[in-house]
Amino acid sequence: MATVRVLTPRGRAAIAVVEVRGAGALACVDRCFFGAAGKPLGERPSNQPLFGRWLGEKGEEVVVAVRGRERVEVHCHGGDAAVGAVVASLAERGATRLEDEVEPAGVSPMAAAAWRALRSAPTERVAGVLLDQANGALDHAVEAALNRLRGGDAHGARDMLLGVLRWERLGGRLISPWRVVLAGPPNAGKSSLVNALVGYERAIVYDTPGTTRDVVAVRTALDGWPVELSDTAGLRVSSDPLEAAGIERARAALAGADLIVAVTPLAEGDAAPIESPAGVKRIDVRSKVDLADLPTPAGAIGTSSVDGRGIEALLAAITSSLVDASPEPGAAVPFLPRQAATLREACDAIEGAAIEGDVIEGDGAHRAEALLTALLATAG
Structure with a gap:
């Protein structure tokens, strides 16, 4: 009896590998695979990549590799939907789905x-x-x-x-990322700062206060540790229902943060008042230093998303605030x-x-x- 299981990890990826094993493996795949050469898999040499389509000439592009008469690999697009469709079609043709076990036998x-x-x-x-x-x-x-x-x-x-x-906090942030929330008044440059920190444009940037109406999160890695940066709506009193809803979501994001980056334009003087949850660390940032010929206050990090000033220092501060030591x-x-x-x-x-x-x-x-x-x- 043929069995089918996914060899690659779940989640988004470029390529996934589905393995079909056992008696009837070749025949099961043959009923789904339409090779470019038009020959049955049994007539093709082993360990040779074969390009074709799945479930018809207009189906998904796949590459099949015959590893033996009772073992065939199907290399398909890595998204969950594409992988699920391949597995489901093989199961419909008689293959038994196995759990995608990855641990060796006999471990604790x-x-x-x-x-x-x-x-x-x-x-x-x-x-x-x-x-x-x-x-x-x-x-x-x-x-x-x-x-x-x-x-x-x-x-x-x-x-x-x-x-x-000692490593409890770090261990809890191995799979789910550290949550870093950027907060401050409208038009403080939070969206531009997020883009500068991750190195590409993820957040919408516009010079009208209140542009960000929702929490925009982007995942990255700092010093090898997973981090989620959240750009939030500017904190102020607003009569606009949409903006007010965004501000409430910003406050909810603050409540769940591991670290808060409080952003205030340098030209506006004192740091904006931001309520930080008890026990949550905070980094004070003075943004837009390229627009104000003023000294950065002691204890704050001056940044410019235009010329890059302070970005490396802020990245280092975020990393050290989250992970002050690493396990050997x-x-x-x-x-x-x-x-x-x-x-x-x-x-x-x-x-x-x-x-x-x-x-x-x-x-x-x-x-x-x-x-x-x-x-x-x-x-x-």
């Missing part, structure tokens, strides 16, 4: 979760951190802490867990929220227990041990 639940997360890694640096976890870094750290706890070294176990939790290769990093929550709960159980010397006694010991044991048995 946490390592398997890391292998799955690797499919969505947006940068090489993120992939490196997740690959360490896929190779057992987090498992080994939890096991080591658990062994110390069982051996009576409560302080050592707690310190090991706290060392892993092989470091244990909790990459799922439940992993970090369980580790913190185990720390709390240890700290709340009666400790004589290094020995932990009572329910705290049992609670921490149970939490760590359960974590090793699940993906987190």
Whole structure:
């Protein structure tokens, strides 16, 4: 029986690879593939790329490679819709869909979760951190802490867990990006600044205040870490219903930000008042320095989207504000929220227990041990 599965990660990509295996693989693909040479796949040499169309002469362009009589690869456009259509057509012709498993057999639940997360890694640096976890870094750290706890070294176990939790915030932003929100008064140059930071025009730029009516987000990478920059509507009181709605969305974006870049034109003097959520870092920017022959206030970064002044300094400030240190290769990093929550709960159980010397006694010991044991048995 022929089976079909997708070999490449989900998400937008230029090319995807769909594999068909088993008895009948050649015949199944042959019923969908219309090759330019017009010959059946069984008459074509192995490992030769064959150009053609899928499901008819006007169908999607694909490249087919016959790897053997029971293995064929279909290389198609990488979007989810195109891949889904190829898989569905093969299933309609008798192929059985397999889950797109990417983790090796026999790995731990946490390592398997890391292998799955690797499919969505947006940068090489993120992939490196997740690959360490896929190779057992987090498992080994939890096991080591658990062994110390069982051996009576409560302080050592707690310190090991706290060392892993050092990377909790970074681990939570490996797949979903850090959220950086640019906010300020209308016509402060926020849209131009976003375009300058990412290096291309994503946000609409116009010199009429209130041009931005919605939150415009663009994803990029800074020093290898995924970041989403959000350009928001200018903050002011407005009687225009559309602009007022945009301002409310801007305030909602601020509430969910990891970092706020407060933008005020240099010529306007004092920084615009922006309410920052508690605990959220903020960078003060004085924009349009090319239009004002004035000194930039202490603690602020002067920028010009016209001549590029201050853009590199702002990029560096954003990066250091989000990630003040990076894990060494092989470091244990909790990459799922439940992993970090369980580790913190185990720390709390240890700290709340009666400790004589290094020995932990009572329910705290049992609670921490149970939490760590359960974590090793699940993906987190």
